[in-house]
Amino acid sequence: MLCVHKSTKPYVCSYCKSFHQTKMELEAHYAECKDYKEPKVQAMEVKEKVLEPPMPVEKMRFLLAILLKKISAPERLQELGFDKKLFDDVLVESIKNSGREPCTNSELTVGETVEEKRSDSPRMNSPKVVYGTVQARTSFH
Structure with a gap:
């Protein structure tokens, strides 16, 4: 050269x-x-890229369960069905009660769902995570 x-x-x-x-x-x-x-x-060419969530979904669920338990009153947790329903269902119910619409698009991957909700959020750093369509569901006790 x-x-x-x-x-x-x-x-x-x-x-x-x-x-x-x-x-x-x-x-x-x-x-x-x-x-x-x-x-x-x-x-x-537009390369198809798979969006990965910022951390494993199981860890997100665990941390959200801890956060929800710390910030919510025991009566509120009982009303949402915490410890009785799947945690994903508890999150969806909590999101609906806050006046927002949970993501119900089953065609999106978990990473795409998180990214979509982040971009819709007025504050980019807010932990606005919605898992209404997660395939592998677990409950926390």
Whole structure:
């Protein structure tokens, strides 16, 4: 590769990496450069990526159960069915009671559900996690 500074060809095409003596020569090259005219197909393709939740779902459930138990009154926990229903159902009920709509799209993965709810939230850092459609359900006692 040629050295860009202090060389006879200091201008480089950022698409095909060819070197040129003057800026005018580089601009003329752009008119003929295949890579400049036809962007690479692989750059335009949308790659499907699977969103992973920020931590394992089981750990999230465990931490949410602890948080819910610490911040809720015992009467409220009993009303929600804590220790009697699956924790996911308790979360859905709690979310409905707070005036929000839980995510019910069964086509989304857990990571996509968390990300979708995060982006809807006015505060990006708020722990607004909804698991109405989690496949593997567990209950906490």
